[in-house]
Amino acid sequence: MFKELDPLLHSQLRLAIMSLLLGLDSADFTFLKEKTNSTAGNISVQLDKLSEAGYISIEKSFNGKKPLTTCKITKKGIKAFEDYVNSLKTYIKN
Amino acid sequence: MFKELDPLLHSQLRLAIMSLLLGLDSADFTFLKEKTNSTAGNISVQLDKLSEAGYISIEKSFNGKKPLTTCKITKKGIKAFEDYVNSLKTYIKN
DNA sequence: ATAAAGTAGTTTATAATATAAACCAAAATT
DNA sequence: AATTTTGGTTTATATTATAAACTACTTTAT
Numbered sequence: 315m316f317k318e319l320d321p322l323l324h325s326q327l328r329l330a331i332m333s334l335l336l337g338l339d340s341a342d343f344t345f346l347k348e349k350t351n352s353t354a355g356n357i358s359v360q361l362d363k364l365s366e367a368g369y370i371s372i373e374k375s376f377n378g379k380k381p382l383t384t385c386k387i388t389k390k391g392i393k394a395f396e397d398y399v400n401s402l403k404t405y406i407k408n
Numbered sequence: 409m410f411k412e413l414d415p416l417l418h419s420q421l422r423l424a425i426m427s428l429l430l431g432l433d434s435a436d437f438t439f440l441k442e443k444t445n446s447t448a449g450n451i452s453v454q455l456d457k458l459s460e461a462g463y464i465s466i467e468k469s470f471n472g473k474k475p476l477t478t479c480k481i482t483k484k485g486i487k488a489f490e491d492y493v494n495s496l497k498t499y500i501k502n
Numbered sequence: 503a504t505a506a507a508g509t510a511g512t513t514t515a516t517a518a519t520a521t522a523a524a525c526c527a528a529a530a531t532t
Numbered sequence: 533a534a535t536t537t538t539g540g541t542t543t544a545t546a547t548t549a550t551a552a553a554c555t556a557c558t559t560t561a562t
Contacts, residue, residue, distance in 0.1 A: 315443060316424045324420065325549075330410045333499045343510065349409060356550055358512055379558065381510055399500045405427045406493045419520075437539070450521055452541060473529065475539055508559070519548070530537070 317401035320394055322367050327352055328360045332395050335370060335387035343383035361385060369394055411495035414488055416461050421446055422454045426489050429464060429481035437477040455479060463488055 323329055330350045335341055341349075347357050361383070364370045369391035373384045387395075417423055424444045429435055435443075441451050455477070458464045463485030467478045481489075 316420075316427070316445075319420045321548090324418070326410075326413045326418065327549080329499050333410070347510090351410075353551065354509095354511055355513080355552075358510095359549085362512095381557085383511075402496070402500065405423050406496065415519090421520080441539090447522065448538095448540060449523075449542080452539095453520080456541095475528085477540075504562085506559100506561075509557085511555085511557100513552105513554070515550100515552075517548100517550080519546100521544100521546085523542105523544075525542070526540085528538085528540105530535100532533100532535075 315404065317404045319401050319405075320398050322363065322369065323394060323398040325360070327356060328364055329398075331357075331360060331364065331385075332369065332387065332391060335385060336392065336395060340384050340386045342385070346385065364391070367394075409498065411498045413495050413499075414492050416457065416463065417488060417492040419454070421450060422458055423492075425451075425454060425458065425479075426463065426481065426485060429479060430486065430489060434478050434480045436479070440479065458485070461488075 323332060327350060330352075331346055334346060334349055343354075343357065343361070346352075346361075347354055350357065361370065361372060365372045365385075367390075368388060371386050371388055373386075375382050375384065417426060421444060424446075425440055428440060428443055437448075437451065437455070440446075440455075441448055444451070455464065455466060459466045459479075461484075462482060465480050465482055467480075469476050469478065
């Protein structure tokens with residue numbers, strides 16, 4: 315009947331992050347922070363969780379002298395997102 | 409960009425309950441418990457929350473000698489569900 | 503040159519949530 | 533009459549989301 319909803323994706327902020335990353339080659343910390351209208355702390359925590367799950371990859375470098383955190387969605391992440399959306403449909407369709 | 413997700417509906421079990429109620433005239437406690445594959449305690453708590461928010465109405469009666477808790481979705485609940493689905497679409501549509 | 507403000511984050515604390523476990527009362531079963 | 537089942541509620545616990553506080557540096561103003 316109802317499919318399980320991956321708890322890692324069933325979170326407003328993490329879902330927003332994944333949704334953004336799905337449409338882009340990559341995105342940096344500040345971009346995600348602005349687009350999601352969230353706080354740095356919250357973003358930081360959620361990126362870690364997504365990264366630990368293997369849903370995104372994170373690269374830390376420097377943009378000139380400033381730290382730069384770049385995120386990409388992984389294949390596993392794309393799959394998880396698609397599965398999540400499919401599961402969701404068992405709740406909201408019709 | 410992303411719309412807020414009503415935290416009351418952004419919960420697997422409450423969403424399942426609402427989804428069920430949306431398609432029925434009414435449903436009783438046991439039915440909801442079985443269809444959602446959840447525990448009585450969890451159902452009880454979530455029904456209270458939905459009821460307090462005015463998303464459902466709860467009627468307690470007896471079926472012969474057995475207690476019977478009957479739930480109906482309210483107009484407010486239907487509206488909230490629709491809004492939730494629309495908000496959700498800002499995250500999952502491509 | 504140095505103080506103040508801004509950037510790009512991380513870590514820690516707190517409040518809210520979901521969930522399960524324990525419990526209760528009555529009814530049905532053995 | 534003791535045990536199990538039914539239909540729940542209440543309480544406890546573990547997880548989560550979120551914000552607040554902090555770090556480390558850079559840029560800007562004085």
